Amino acid sequence: MSTNLPSGNSIPLLRFWTRRYAGVLIAILIFLGIIAGVWIKVNENQQSFQLLQTRAEQLSVSYIRSTEVLQSQPSSSQDELHIPPSTPAVPVTPATLATPAEIVRPVAQDFMQIFTEEGHNLINFSSLDISLSETLAETPTTIESVLGGNSTKEKVKIKESTWLRVGIPLSKEGEVIGALYLSTPSPEIFLDNIETYGFLVLIILGIAFGGWLVIYHLSRKLILPLHQLTEAARQVSEGDYSPNLPSTTKVKEAELQQLFSSFEVMTKRLQQLEQMRTDLLAGVSHELRTPITSIRGMLQAVQGGIVIGETADQFLVTTLEEAKRMQKMVEDLLDFASLESSAIHGEFVLLSLSEVVEEAIQQVHAIENFKNIDIDVSPSIKPLKIVADRGQLKQVLLNLLMNSAGAEANKITLNITIEDKKLNLDILDNGKGIATPEIPYIFERYYRGDSKRKKKQGLGLGLPLSRLLAEANNCELLLVSTTPHETIFRLIIPIE
The missing domain is CATH 1.10.287.130 (Signal transduction histidine kinase, dimerisation/phosphotransfer (DHp) domain)
Structure with missing residues (x-):
């Protein structure tokens, strides 16, 4: 017997699923890693802006306080420190910055600008080179919004570098008296967080490898019994019906x-x-x-x-x-x-059940070996009318009677009961019963059995044929009970 061998392009199930799982897992982890990297970048920018705005707010508070201190000093001192609005703003260094600017110095890498309520640049403070400071000192486009009482955040591209800039209004007693801008270089997120990214990559690789090991182990555990089943199927295909x-x-x-x-x-x-x-x-x-x-x-x-x-x-x-x-x-x-x-296909007509039963009994009695069998029929059968194919129904009854007669029965009784619009015709005989191991197979085609009940001649088609004929007439044939001295078959016939 030939067997179907796997095609040349097939691969083992374990390799197929572990490779596929590993590919899907790595793709998912790379996608999650990209999302995590973007999130880190966005979060870092937000934190940088938040920190820059916090420093700007602190500087604004310091500036307001310093102006209040100056206003409380003698007028001569104020004149010495007064910077006319018409004077163009120039970068102020820590060495030349006088009060109040020295009180509001930002950190070294920051660039601070203060504007009056009319939008004039009052102070530029920077420790950077002059060219870069002059570029940053240009009046921001958002000045009107800040002087209107709104805070702003923006990124500024200067030469090859990117700066973060926040603008906040300077308020005194609820009135805006100016604007303060604070700028700082945008942090190099990758360089600053190289350890974080490295740790993230290690986590992704660890999860991928651990997940692959888990799926490999589970796949091996699942595939092992499948291998055993495959081997058993091969044995069955070769004619061995008792595989391991x-x-x-x-x-x-x-x-x-x-x-x-x-x-x-x-x-x-x-x-x-x-x-x-x-x-x-x-x-x-x-x-x-x-x-x-x-x-x-x-x-x-x-x-x-x-x-x-x-x-x-x-x-x-x-x-x-x-x-x-x-x-x-x-x-x-x-x-x-x-x-x-x-x-x-049957020819279904309305017929008398008692007439069909009598015809079947006469055919049984016409056989030399069975003519002395006593067959009793319940009197209640006479008025019953059913719809069925006459020849097929008679064949079913004849097969059942022959089956009982072949079991060395000398008395057969046909009883009638009616329940739930169904007629139960029980064929009871006192012949040899059916052996318990044979019961599941009595309606199998060609099954003849080993018990004394089987007919000495025939092909083992009597009961299977009877069941098929019964089903063709919308009836049901089943074995009700069997003992060494009595067997009951039941034919269930639908009635109106």
Whole structure:
């Protein structure tokens, strides 16, 4: 028996899923890493702006206080420190800055500007080179908004560097008296947070490797029983219906337990079907060869004049009976195949159930070996009318009666009960019962069994054919009970 081998481009399940999982996991982690990097950058910018605004607010408070101190000093001192508004603002260094500017000095890398309420630049403070300071000293475009009482945040591109600049209004007693701008170089986020990014990369790699190990371990655990199942399937395909399967108690997963249990049931079923197929070939060979041999021998005896007179006539009658039996077996095979393929359709009419039962009983009594069997029918059957195919229903009843008669029964009783618009026709006999191991298979095609109940002749199609015929007439045939001394079959017929 040939088996289907994996195609050349197939790969092991473990390698396929671990590679795919690793690819998906790395892609997800890279995506999350990018999001984390962007978040760090955005968060760093927000923190830088927040810190810069906090320093600007502190400087604004210091500036307001310093102006109040100056206003409380003698006028001569104020004149010495007064900077006329019309004087153009120039960069002020720490060495030349006088009070109040020296009180409001920013940190070394910051650049501070103070504007009057008219928008004139009053103070520029920077420790940077003159060219860079002059560029920063230009009046910001947001001055009107700040003088209107709003705080601003912006990034300023100067040469090849980026600066962060915040502007806040200078307020005194609820009135805006000017504006303060504070600028600082934008931090190099990657360089400043290289340790953070390095740590993030290590975390991503660690999670990826750990996740891959977990999925590899779980995949191996899952694939191991699948390998065992694959090997068992290979053994079954080669004709071995008793493969080695792990015990379901050793498999913890419910789905795998169900899979192994179903596979085990399937192998037993296949083994049973294979045995039935073997029995069928043997049975068909025997059942057909025996009557053919008998017919041939008896015809040769008559033809050769070995038997004459009444004996020759009896030989011809027996030959005819054997030919009829062969015809019946062939018809059973053809009918069963036709019923399985739904090729036979019944002619459903309203008929008397008692008449069909009487016809079946007469046919049973017409058989030499069964004519002395006592068959009792419940009197309540006479008025009952049903819708069914007359020939098919009679065939079902005849098969059931023959089945009971073949079990060495000498009394058969047909009882009638009605419930829920269904008529239950019970066929009870006192013959040999059905062995318990054979009960699950009695409606299987070609199953003949090993008990004494089986007919000595036939192909094992009586009960399976009867069930198919019953189903074709919307009826149901089942075994109610069986003991060594009594067996009951029930035919359930729908009634209006």
